[in-house]
Amino acid sequence: xxxxxxxxxxxxxxxxxxxxxxxxxxxxxxxxxxxxxxxxxxxxxxxxxxxxxxxxxxxxxxxxxxxxxxxxxxxxxxxxxxxxxxxxxxxxxxxxxxxxxxxxxxxxxxxxxxxxxxxxxxxxxxxxxxxxxxxxxxxxxxxxxxxxxxxxxxxxxxxxxxxxxxxxxxxxxxxxxxxxxxxxxxxxxxxxxxxxxxxxxxxxxxxxxxxxxxxxxxxxxxxxxxxxxxxxxxxxxxxxxxxxxxxxxxxxxxxxxxxxxxxxxxxxxxxxxxxxxxxx
Numbered sequence: 001x002x003x004x005x006x007x008x009x010x011x012x013x014x015x016x017x018x019x020x021x022x023x024x025x026x027x028x029x030x031x032x033x034x035x036x037x038x039x040x041x042x043x044x045x046x047x048x049x050x051x052x053x054x055x056x057x058x059x060x061x062x063x064x065x066x067x068x069x070x071x072x073x074x075x076x077x078x079x080x081x082x083x084x085x086x087x088x089x090x091x092x093x094x095x096x097x098x099x100x101x102x103x104x105x106x107x108x109x110x111x112x113x114x115x116x117x118x119x120x121x122x123x124x125x126x127x128x129x130x131x132x133x134x135x136x137x138x139x140x141x142x143x144x145x146x147x148x149x150x151x152x153x154x155x156x157x158x159x160x161x162x163x164x165x166x167x168x169x170x171x172x173x174x175x176x177x178x179x180x181x182x183x184x185x186x187x188x189x190x191x192x193x194x195x196x197x198x199x200x201x202x203x204x205x206x207x208x209x210x211x212x213x214x215x216x217x218x219x220x221x222x223x224x225x226x227x228x229x230x231x232x233x234x235x236x237x238x239x240x241x242x243x244x245x246x247x248x249x250x251x252x253x254x255x256x257x258x259x260x261x262x263x264x265x266x267x268x269x270x271x272x273x274x275x276x277x278x279x280x
Contacts (some may be wrong), residue, residue, distance in 0.1 A: 004168070013132070015064025017211065021091070038124075042120060045244060057135045064105040068097035073141045076104040077132060080173065080220050081213070083111025086203045087149065087229040090109035105135055108218070111207065120217050120223025125151070131160035133166060145245075154235055157270075161239035166174035170243075173250035177240055179233040185223050186257055190223045240269040247273040254279065 050067040065084045074095070078087035085092075086166025107128050109118025121127070132155060133244050135146050145168050148156030153175025160167040176183070193201060193214045204213045227235050236271050251263035260277075267275040 003181050010226050034060070052112075055138050057137055057138055058131055059216070059252065060108045060113065060116060060131075062108065062131060062135050064103050064139075065092060066101065067092055068095065068099075068101045070096065070098055070100040072100050073136070073144045074100050074102050074147050075132060075136055075144050075247065076102065077146060077155050078107070078110070078150035078153030079152050081110060081204055081208075082150070082152070083207065087152075087175040088147075091149075102134070103235065104221060105132060107131065108192060117212075118219065120226075121225050122220055122230075124223060125154050125158055126162075129162060133163050137166075143168050145171075147171045148175065150174040156245065157266075158239060160235050160245050161236070161242035164242065164244040167245050171248045171250065172266075173252070174258050175249075175253065176258065177235055177237045177266060177268065179224060179226070179227040179235065182259060184228055187221045187224055190257075191218055193217050204205050237269070240266065241271065243270045243273075246247060249273055249275045251275065252275050253277055 003210075016063075029043055045053070050065055050066055052063070054061045054063050062239060063083075076084055076088045076091055080082060083106040088104045092102060092104055099119065106113040107118075108114075110130060128151075140215070143166055146156040148154070148170070149172065153172035154177070156167075156170055156172050157175060160170050190196065193204075195208075207213075208216070227233055249263055249266050251258070251260060253260065263275060267273050
């Protein structure tokens with residue numbers, strides 16, 4: 001659920017661009033192939049091996065990038081304000097294109113899945129999970145594995161719980177199933193994007209323009225704080241026991257925006273899950 005770029009700067013972002021990208025490739029290489037997909041037309045930022053397209057899903061046009069011809073379909077789910085391009089460049093470029101067909105989507109209101117502007121009703125994670133699954137079904141995937149980080153990790157958890165026969169495996173990092181007072185203090189600290197580092201701000205300003213970027217970040221903080229007022233601050237606590245697929249939970253010990261107790265909670269409540277902790 002954490003906003004991608006601030007936690008990315010000294011911690012997870014640099015890691016995902018290097019060691020974590022390699023680690024995820026190794027993890028994914030162990031996933032059992034099984035799904036085939038259609039094709040789409042080239043995304044300039046990544047060259048001719050990556051295609052960019054939109055699909056109409058649940059009344060909106062969702063943008064996605066796709067690469068690879070492997071039998072195992074993998075969906076990449078970005079974090080708050082993120083897109084496939086901003087959050088998953090290393091994975092899009094480096095994942096084994098013979099083993100996997102990789103799709104990186106932009107949730108509604110993010111990236112190039114606009115209009116509509118992003119909003120945050122109390123069910124926005126449930127909405128994203130349904131959009132993600134319905135996108136993949138529209139693209140004729142019969143089953144998928146999920147890689148989700150931050151908000152995308154939460155979306156992946158909900159999708160795996162709601163559609164257990166459709167999600168075959170899952171890797172998540174930077175996710176949480178509930179919101180605490182400590183979390184809301186952290187969120188307030190990133191409300192004003194003008195205080196973010198230039199490294200954190202620059203990709204999102206380029207994608208959205210400053211006004212949309214700043215306005216949507218404020219809306220996200222208000223949206224995520226809704227959960228604090230629900231029983232146990234729950235986002236998806238009650239759904240965790242419904243997850244049936246093999247799940248890997250990754251946590252960076254130096255992540256300043258995601259306390260360790262969230263990864264521990266997920267590990268305890270997602271049956272049979274594995275957890276990797278690293279001090280990067």
